Amino acid sequence: MPVLEIQALQKEYPIFASLSDRLKTALSLGLSLPSRKHRAIQDLNLQLGEAQSGRIVGLVGPNGAGKSTLLRVLSGVTKPTSGTIEFQGTIRSILELGVGFSAELTARQNIEHNGVLWNLTRRQLIKRTDEILEFAGLRDYADQPLKTYSTGMQMRLAFSVATLEPSDLLLVDEALAVGDASFQQKCLNRFRQYRDSGSLILIVSHDMNLLKSVCDEMVLLDRGRIREHGSPVDVARTYMDLVGKSDEAISTTRSEDGTLETSLQVQNAQGLAVNRFHSGDQAIFRIRVLANRQLSDLTCGIHIETATGSLAFGTNSHLLNQKFAAGDEPVEIVYRLKMNLGPGKYTVGYSIHRGRSHASDCFFWSHVSSSFEIEAPSNAMFEGQSNLEPVIEILPVSD
Known part of the structure; x- marks a missing residue:
């Protein structure tokens, strides 16, 4: 399998201060560029792939890290400023699914034209x-115009066409977000099949x-x-x-009658x-309370809800x-919780x-004061709303 080698790669974009700057650049055919530039990729050195086998490599990073820019450079959509x-x-790239599809044509016709x-x-x-339609789960809708398809159906068809044949290097930008869990597994299995046949696959x-x-290795980009x-x-x-670090200042909230000033901060x-957090991590919830008069026998309650509004946990002092x-x-008031x-x-x-x-007798109530996200633990994947920390044993049975 060919090896991908990137050396001292840089990609800069001009920053235009005004419309006149853009016009000046356009009229000069790019010879006159503004002095200010944004460097999306900086002095990047990377070697991926092995001569003996294929690899699946994940490319991750916060928004603006340069992930999509790197794929665009590798695919030839844009040229690097410098580097090799x-x-x-x-090389095959899946950067925008559905490009080239016509809403008026049927799935069969779009396969022929887009392919x-x-x-x-x-x-x-x-x-x-038929193989493409079967993979996309659209055999029964093959002769319907694409304008009658849902967005998910169109994306499944586009992915099926784009990955019909393997390539030595496959670049994928967020394409795995299409379809339900079953279709995602079909996509991952196709990637594994191509990896086993010697392809290098780079997924954002x-x-x-x-x-x-699914990945054999991962690369983290930052700025x-x-x-x-x-x-x-x-x-x-x-x-x-x-990405989990929060730079937001602690916001103080005052009760409606002005009796209390309170604040909440979520910490690791x-x-x-x-x-x-990863499931199983310890979280610290710090609630600060200040009153304009002396209040005794108080209770502080805390409640955590899912994205759908279901109560996941609640307790109080x-x-x-x-x-x-x-x-x-x-x-x-400090709550320390194990985030199972x-x-x-x-x-x-x-x-x-x-x-x-x-x-x-309530002085203050906040339904939503902060939010957070839970990731499955790295070494113990599971499904569902609770992590019961299972322990499994497989024992021989003797009669």
Whole structure:
């Protein structure tokens, strides 16, 4: 299998201060460029692939890290400002699914027309149309115009055409977001099949669980530079630490009657403000309370809800036999929770009241004060809303 070698790669984009600057550049045929530039890729050095076998490589990073720019440079859509790229073999890129499709044509007609863009002959396309439709799950809709398809159906068809034939280097930008879980597994199995036949596949995605399940290695980009290159588990953890840091200042909220000033901050076990955790991590919720008069026998409650509004967890200091008082000196209530939650997005809110429930004698209530995301643990994948930390044994049975 050919090896991809990138040396000292840089890609810059001009920053135009005004419309006149754009016109000046256009009229000069690009000879007059503004002095200010944005460097999307900076001095990037990378070697991917092995001569003996194929590889699936995940490319991750926060928004603006340069992932899509790198794929566009590798695919030839845009030229690098400087540096070299060496690769001897065929290259195919899936950067925007559905480009070239016509809404008025049927699926069969679109396969014939669009497949030519992927360097497939009409003879190949006619012979393998049924195979494409079967993979996309669209055999029953083959003769319907594309304008009657849902977006997901169109994307499945586009992916099936684009990946019909393997290539030495396949570049994929967020294309795995199409379709349901069943279709995603079909896509991953196709990638594994191409990898086993010697292809180098470079995938950009924000889905760490998906990448960890399919990639042989991962590369983390940050501000156009390689921050880490290694095993999927290690790179995913670094990525989570990078994007999970929260730079937002703690916002203080005042109760409607002005009695209380409160704030909530979500932290990891090291005391850093974050908005992402792995399932099983420890989280710290710090609630600060300041009152304009002395209040005694108070209860502080906390509740965590799923993205659909279902209660995932709730408790309060009354249930935990911890009452407190508040006055002109701030007091802090600290909850330490082991986040045995399933992967997904969650919100957290809190309340200050007396007694067991906030239904009566409530001084402050916030349904949503912050949000965070849970990723499945790197070494123990699971499904569902709760991580029950299973332990499995396989034992011989003796009669």
